[in-house]
Amino acid sequence: MAEVKPRIRPRVQPPPARRRNFDEVVQGYTAEEALAEAQRCILCRNARCQTACPLTNQIPRWIAELQQGRPQEAYRILRETSPMPELCSRLCPQERLCEGSCAIGIKHEPVAIGLLERFVSDQGRAAAAGENGATSPSKRVAAVGSGPASLALAQCLARAGQAVTVFERWPHPGGVLRWIPRFKLPREILEAHLDGLTALGVAFREKTEIREVQQLLTGEGFDAVFLGIGASRPSVPNLPGVSLEGILSSTEFLVRSCWGGPDLPNGWQPITDLAGRRVVVLGGGDSAMDCVRTAIRLGGAQVTCLYRRDEANMPGSRKEVKAAREEGAEFQFLASPAAFHSADGRSVSRVECLRMELGAPDASGRRSPQPVAGSAFETEAELVVLAFGYEVETGAVKINPATGATREQGVFAGGDCVTGPSLVSTAARAGLTAARGMLRYFAGEPWDALAG
Ligand SMILES: Cc1cc2nc3c(=O)[nH]c(=O)nc-3n(C[C@H](O)[C@H](O)[C@H](O)COP(=O)(O)OP(=O)(O)OC[C@H]3O[C@@H](n4cnc5c(N)ncnc54)[C@H](O)[C@@H]3O)c2cc1C
Numbered sequence: 001m002a003e004v005k006p007r008i009r010p011r012v013q014p015p016p017a018r019r020r021n022f023d024e025v026v027q028g029y030t031a032e033e034a035l036a037e038a039q040r041c042i043l044c045r046n047a048r049c050q051t052a053c054p055l056t057n058q059i060p061r062w063i064a065e066l067q068q069g070r071p072q073e074a075y076r077i078l079r080e081t082s083p084m085p086e087l088c089s090r091l092c093p094q095e096r097l098c099e100g101s102c103a104i105g106i107k108h109e110p111v112a113i114g115l116l117e118r119f120v121s122d123q124g125r126a127a128a129a130g131e132n133g134a135t136s137p138s139k140r141v142a143a144v145g146s147g148p149a150s151l152a153l154a155q156c157l158a159r160a161g162q163a164v165t166v167f168e169r170w171p172h173p174g175g176v177l178r179w180i181p182r183f184k185l186p187r188e189i190l191e192a193h194l195d196g197l198t199a200l201g202v203a204f205r206e207k208t209e210i211r212e213v214q215q216l217l218t219g220e221g222f223d224a225v226f227l228g229i230g231a232s233r234p235s236v237p238n239l240p241g242v243s244l245e246g247i248l249s250s251t252e253f254l255v256r257s258c259w260g261g262p263d264l265p266n267g268w269q270p271i272t273d274l275a276g277r278r279v280v281v282l283g284g285g286d287s288a289m290d291c292v293r294t295a296i297r298l299g300g301a302q303v304t305c306l307y308r309r310d311e312a313n314m315p316g317s318r319k320e321v322k323a324a325r326e327e328g329a330e331f332q333f334l335a336s337p338a339a340f341h342s343a344d345g346r347s348v349s350r351v352e353c354l355r356m357e358l359g360a361p362d363a364s365g366r367r368s369p370q371p372v373a374g375s376a377f378e379t380e381a382e383l384v385v386l387a388f389g390y391e392v393e394t395g396a397v398k399i400n401p402a403t404g405a406t407r408e409q410g411v412f413a414g415g416d417c418v419t420g421p422s423l424v425s426t427a428a429r430a431g432l433t434a435a436r437g438m439l440r441y442f443a444g445e446p447w448d449a450l451a452g
Pocket residue numbers: 091092093144145146147148149150167168169170174175176177179180184208209210211228229230231232254286287290390414415416417421422423424425427
């Protein structure tokens with residue numbers, strides 16, 4: 001193999017600056033940097049990066065175009081498989097997906113596929129003319145929920161000439177994308193994506209909670225329904241004092257801090273300033289890191305992440321933990337909450353915790369934490385954020401994974417409401433699968449064959 005040059009580092013906001021703003025942390029490649037990084041790719045045949053991509057993006061094919069200085073052609077190829085590369089390139093945990101499988105990565109740092117995808121999609125989006133949908137759409141489709149699963153389905157069907165209406169119970173569409181912190185996903189990128197769908201003819205009906213799916217089919221005359229209702233019910237531990245004021249789920253904390261603009265759901269008030277407040281975030285996944293990093297930007301006096309296992313057993317991405325630490329987060333590992341206490345009988349002021357030690361591996365294969373006898377200690381906090389993960393509100397929906405069809409005729413589903421919490425790219429893939437399943441249904445394929 002020819003000499004492999006070092007990976008090109010993107011421009012990144014330095015930690016002291018980014019602690020004080022919500023601007024995107026990673027600022028991406030210039031054209032010269034993208035060209036130089038693209039040259040590191042050896043364009044493998046049977047590329048493992050492509051297999052590892054949930055959307056099976058044809059990575060060597062579009063990087064080859066970039067190597068030749070043709071970002072527009074690279075974008076065209078990327079769009080053949082990805083409905084939202086400008087979002088996935090910013091949000092995918094590439095180190096576990098494409099870059100984790102890169103052949104260069106066996107001996108060197110992997111090709112920066114995520115940053116190249118971001119460069120190509122930002123260039124391509126800026127240059128591409130707005131797409132228009134069909135003038136006389138044939139079938140009417142209702143998508144319930146407006147996260148990446150429904151958005152991918154809507155895009156695919158609108159391009160195929162179907163009329164899609166997306167119903168969202170909250171005041172603005174986007175699902176979780178709307179409250180992922182802006183330092184990871186700038187709001188204008190999401191808005192531009194939604195504008196593109198509107199231009200394609202997709203209709204959005206916000207503040208509309210769907211309770212009866214059958215009503216959409218029989219009452220409102222939709223030909224098919226897609227359930228993309230996500231899995232955003234926060235897991236709340238059953239601990240003494242958990243309902244004290246100042247204890248928020250990660251969903252409520254992130255929505256109130258990151259929604260951006262008026263009209264918050266559930267009548268919530270925005271959180272804009274945490275100056276002087278000590279914040280404890282409980283949990284060790286990516287959403288815990290989002291909360292920690294948001295609390296730092298809002299001026300939290302001391303922001304501590306408390307996690308019951310050790311650092312090596314954290315479920316989230318290493319780069320998120322590193323970024324949080326650079327920004328000033330403190331970590332307490334092998335510590336678990338036992339109760340919440342209040343000085344005034346109303347608001348939380350202290351978290352009672354137990355030290356933990358790691359025992360035998362549990363069902364997930366990770367060593368399970370066990371409390372250490374007599375190890376109780378307290379930590380002070382005026383705000384506690386519970387980031388213990390998410391569940392499906394209605395219980396997981398069952399589908400045929402090859403088509404997205406449920407057992408109920410005309411009803412498809414996909415995304416987190418089927419799989420439980422996953423990724424933007426896997427939710428988008430599920431939306432595409434269901435869209436293709438719907439097109440087969442509209443072409444006359446019997447339901448039993450689709451439902452499998
Ligand atoms: C804080 C956080 C950070 C994350 N960060 C990342 C990341 O960096 N990278 C990554 O790949 N993944 C990330 N994820 C995971 C990713 O966001 C989800 O896997 C993805 O959004 C799931 O998409 P979805 O379309 O299935 O559902 P969602 O995005 O959850 O959208 C579902 C929508 O349906 C609406 N809804 C529910 N019921 C109804 C109803 N009855 N009527 C109308 N509307 C309804 C909800 O209000 C919601 O807007 C993160 C998740 C969270 C919570």
